[in-house]
Amino acid sequence: MPAFTIKTERDQLTIDKLTERFGADGFTHERLYDTMCFVVPKEHIHDVLRFLRDELDFTFLTSLCGMHFPGLPLELGAVYFLHNMRLGHRIRVKTHVSLKEAKLPTVTDLWPTANWMERETWDFFGIDFVGHPNMKRILNMEDFPAFPMRKDYPLEDPTREDKNDTFFGR
Amino acid sequence: MSETTERTDHWKDDHVVGDGLNELTTLNLGPTHPATHGIFQNILTLDGEIILDTEQTIGYIHRAFEKICERRPFYQITTLTDRMNYCSAPINNMGWHMAVEKLLGIDLPKRVEYMRVIIMELSRITDHIICNTIISQDAGATTPFLYYYQFRERVYEVYEEICGARLTTNMGRIGGFERNFSDLAWERIRAIIKDLPAALVEFDNLLVRNRVFMDRSINCGPISAERALAYGFTGPNLRAAGVDYDVRVADPYSSYEDFDFDIPIGRSGDVYDRFTVRQAEMRQSLSIIRQALDKLDKISDKTTFHGDVPDWVLPPKQEVYNDMEALIYHFKIVMGETEVPVGEIYHCVEGGNGELGFYIVSDGGRTPFRVHFRRPCFIYYQSFPEIIKGGMLSDAILTMSSMNVIAGELDA
Numbered sequence: 001m002p003a004f005t006i007k008t009e010r011d012q013l014t015i016d017k018l019t020e021r022f023g024a025d026g027f028t029h030e031r032l033y034d035t036m037c038f039v040v041p042k043e044h045i046h047d048v049l050r051f052l053r054d055e056l057d058f059t060f061l062t063s064l065c066g067m068h069f070p071g072l073p074l075e076l077g078a079v080y081f082l083h084n085m086r087l088g089h090r091i092r093v094k095t096h097v098s099l100k101e102a103k104l105p106t107v108t109d110l111w112p113t114a115n116w117m118e119r120e121t122w123d124f125f126g127i128d129f130v131g132h133p134n135m136k137r138i139l140n141m142e143d144f145p146a147f148p149m150r151k152d153y154p155l156e157d158p159t160r161e162d163k164n165d166t167f168f169g170r
Numbered sequence: 171m172s173e174t175t176e177r178t179d180h181w182k183d184d185h186v187v188g189d190g191l192n193e194l195t196t197l198n199l200g201p202t203h204p205a206t207h208g209i210f211q212n213i214l215t216l217d218g219e220i221i222l223d224t225e226q227t228i229g230y231i232h233r234a235f236e237k238i239c240e241r242r243p244f245y246q247i248t249t250l251t252d253r254m255n256y257c258s259a260p261i262n263n264m265g266w267h268m269a270v271e272k273l274l275g276i277d278l279p280k281r282v283e284y285m286r287v288i289i290m291e292l293s294r295i296t297d298h299i300i301c302n303t304i305i306s307q308d309a310g311a312t313t314p315f316l317y318y319y320q321f322r323e324r325v326y327e328v329y330e331e332i333c334g335a336r337l338t339t340n341m342g343r344i345g346g347f348e349r350n351f352s353d354l355a356w357e358r359i360r361a362i363i364k365d366l367p368a369a370l371v372e373f374d375n376l377l378v379r380n381r382v383f384m385d386r387s388i389n390c391g392p393i394s395a396e397r398a399l400a401y402g403f404t405g406p407n408l409r410a411a412g413v414d415y416d417v418r419v420a421d422p423y424s425s426y427e428d429f430d431f432d433i434p435i436g437r438s439g440d441v442y443d444r445f446t447v448r449q450a451e452m453r454q455s456l457s458i459i460r461q462a463l464d465k466l467d468k469i470s471d472k473t474t475f476h477g478d479v480p481d482w483v484l485p486p487k488q489e490v491y492n493d494m495e496a497l498i499y500h501f502k503i504v505m506g507e508t509e510v511p512v513g514e515i516y517h518c519v520e521g522g523n524g525e526l527g528f529y530i531v532s533d534g535g536r537t538p539f540r541v542h543f544r545r546p547c548f549i550y551y552q553s554f555p556e557i558i559k560g561g562m563l564s565d566a567i568l569t570m571s572s573m574n575v576i577a578g579e580l581d582a
Contacts, residue, residue: 033272033515060399062518063527063549065542079529081516081544085399085413088420092516113402116552124236139229139581148237155234155241 010089011036014056021051037092045095046105049080053110058082058091061107064117066125067094070151075099076127080107097127106131124149194222197563201230205567207304208577212554212566219562224555228548232581239541243506244270245344245482247541252338254545254579258297258522259339260289260329268423269517269528270344274510278477281469282346283425284462288359289332289341290424290519291455291462295366296322297522298406298448298455301574305445306377308571309386314373321369324362331355345483346476363459370452378446391557391569392440401553404546405524407573410447411439417520428465429458441572481508506536523547523574545579 014036015029027040027048040048052058060083067077074096083090097104106129107114118129119138126147129135137144146153200211209230215223235250242250251266252259264286271278299322307315326336332355333341333348342348377383393403398411408415414433418426434450436443476483480499489496502508512534518527524546531540550573558566 032513035516037514061402062525063529063542063544065529067531067540079542081527081529085415085420090516111402112400113549113552116548120548139232141229148234153237155237 006031006034007087007089010084010087011091014052014089014091017056018048018051021055022048032092035090035092037094039094039096042095042097042104045093046107046110049082049093049107050110052082052091052093056084057086058084058089060085061111061113061117062090064107064114064121066121066127066149068125068150072096073098076102076125076150078104078121078127102126103128103130105129108132123147126150193217199566201227205308205570207571208575208580210575210577210580214563214566216563219564221558221561221563221566224558224566226551226554228551229581231577235582236541236543239538241537243536244510244538245503245506247538248342248344249338249340251543252340254543254582255297255522255526255547255576256337256578257300257574257576258293259337260293260341261297261519261521262526263339263341264290264424265517265519265521265526266528267342267344268519269515269530272517273513273515273530273532274344274479274482276345276477276479276482278346279471279474280425281466281471281474282476284466284469285347285351285475286342286424287426287429288459288462289329291458292325292328292359292362294455294520294522295452296325297574298452301523301572302373302445302448304571305387305441305568306383308568309383311377311380311383314376318369318373321362321366324358324365328355328358328362331358343476343483345479348484350473350475359459360463363456363463366456367453370449374449378449384442387441387445387568387572389438390441390565391561391572392438393553393557394439397553397556398439398550401556402549403524403553404550405521406447406451407439407444407524407550409433410436410443412437417518417525421518423517423519429461431458441568444572508536510534510536518544521546523576523579524550543582545582547573547575547579548582551575551580 018027022044026044027038029036029038062081062083065079067079069075076099077094077096080093082093095104104127106118108118116138118132119136121127122129122135123137123140124147136142140148195216197214197216198211199214200206201209211227213225214221238250239247248263248266251262254262299318303315303318329339329341330336332351333339393411395411395413398408399413403411404415412435414435416433419433431454434447434454436447482503484503485496485499490500510532512532514531516527516529518525525544526546527544529542530538533539554570558569
């Protein structure tokens with residue numbers, strides 16, 4: 001295996017602190033390769049992120065991206081990549097929302113850098129970040145009719161007949 | 171324009187009647203303006219030469235890489251990554267390879283990792299040469315732009331010898347390199363590390379203690395360390411603000427822990443500090459390349475150029491024609507039918523302008539389920555309005571070029 005370091009004690013400390021504050025059923029956690037990932041219900045996501053930033057020193061929001069898992073009851077999701085630069089510790093926090101109520105609280109009040117990341121997530125997945133100062137599309141044109149990173153949006157024009165994807169498509 | 175009335179008109183409060191100050195101009199800087207060095211639009215509201223308000227429009231060269239990735243086998247995505255930060259394309263390529271190797275659990279021989287380090291440091295040098303010469307160009311000094319580009323050209327000759335391409339390199343494969351470096355490539359690398367230090371001294375002599383350049387760039391477009399961290403700055407721009415965060419040291423990859431180098435930092439995060447930090451980083455890169463060459467000399471094996479991963483590295487063509495097993499592997503790789511584990515990883519490398527991250531979610535299929543690129547300049551470019559508001563228009567131009575915003579990476 002490549003030499004990546006797993007920071008077991010710090011992961012455990014984060015889990016303990018979160019359990020203390022939000023209770024054991026307030027979140028689930030799972031280690032994926034070298035990083036501990038937390039899944040938090042969307043009602044608590046802002047509180048959890050604020051707690052992680054203020055109490056556990058995850059002061060750097062590395063990135064934020066959307067997810068789409070068609071077929072699940074809560075289809076859409078957002079992944080927050082947090083980084084504690086002082087200790088060199090990274091975690092991921094995920095939350096899921098349903099297609100009908102694709103709304104999440106904004107974190108631009110915690111990290112100004114979330115501004116464009118949330119706009120990008122809205123642009124491609126249609127997750128509305130409530131309280132965002134300027135919630136509009138960023139990379140696509142403003143009157144684009146769909147949310148293109150959702151799995152049901154075709155990559156190519158579906159009416160094309162000159163290509164056969166039996167062997168080379170997904 | 172109708173937008174100007176909707177914006178906060180705080181400048182009207184201290185407006186003196188009759189002096190003509192209330193005559194505001196709306197200026198479109200870009201999308202295709204020579205001073206923006208890429209395709210992005212800045213709508214500026216100007217009072218004379220003072221910027222009162224600004225709004226950025228990006229996405230002019232958005233190519234939906236993340237969506238395309240969901241339909242391509244892993245090894246075909248390399249060609250998309252080098253179109254992001256095309257000033258240091260090999261770093262992007264190798265960052266992607268390392269991310270996939272982390273997902274697959276591939277371990278590489280030291281020789282391959284050192285070869286990667288050499289190429290990545292060479293491309294960091296080209297990235298910094300481009301950025302610093304453009305700063306000097308925008309500050310009015312044309313000489314460096316014309317003179318130091320020859321070193322970028324010489325690094326491109328190294329790429330050409332290694333992989334055949336110059337700008338969008340598609341260099342390396344998952345599991346190593348496509349072929350061993352030729353003698354000419356090694357010769358060219360050694361010639362660069364021999365000639366570049368003297369040229370860097372000349373570059374420093376031209377600008378670093380140049381009164382005109384110092385007056386122009388000191389205190390131009392500064393950002394504090396707190397604001398830089400809040401805005402997600404990484405790379406030379408963050409280090410210029412005084413934070414010594416470097417992925418090569420914080421999360422070493424590709425055997426960077428074997429090398430001894432400094433992280434240069436600045437103090438005020440202005441154009442001058444960004445310039446000098448990049449100058450110092452080029453020297454550190456040269457030192458890393460020298461150390462890597464020494465370490466390679468000590469390794470007796472001179473032929474290994476990829477790890478032992480027949481599932482991912484194409485076998486030699488002669489074997490494919492004559493050997494059953496090699497033919498099977500060749501076919502499997504080209505058709506993208508190699509097994510990939512289920513899982514998700516995030517891997518980051520120190521790109522030319524910051525932490526370049528690759529987030530891969532794999533469901534075990536032949537293509538990734540989801541790929542997210544953490545593009546450093548998409549994240550830090552949003553601080554641009556805050557930095558330039560209240561300053562002069564010409565400072566905004568210089569600030570933009572010193573931030574090293576690459577349109578291809580911005581829009582992905």
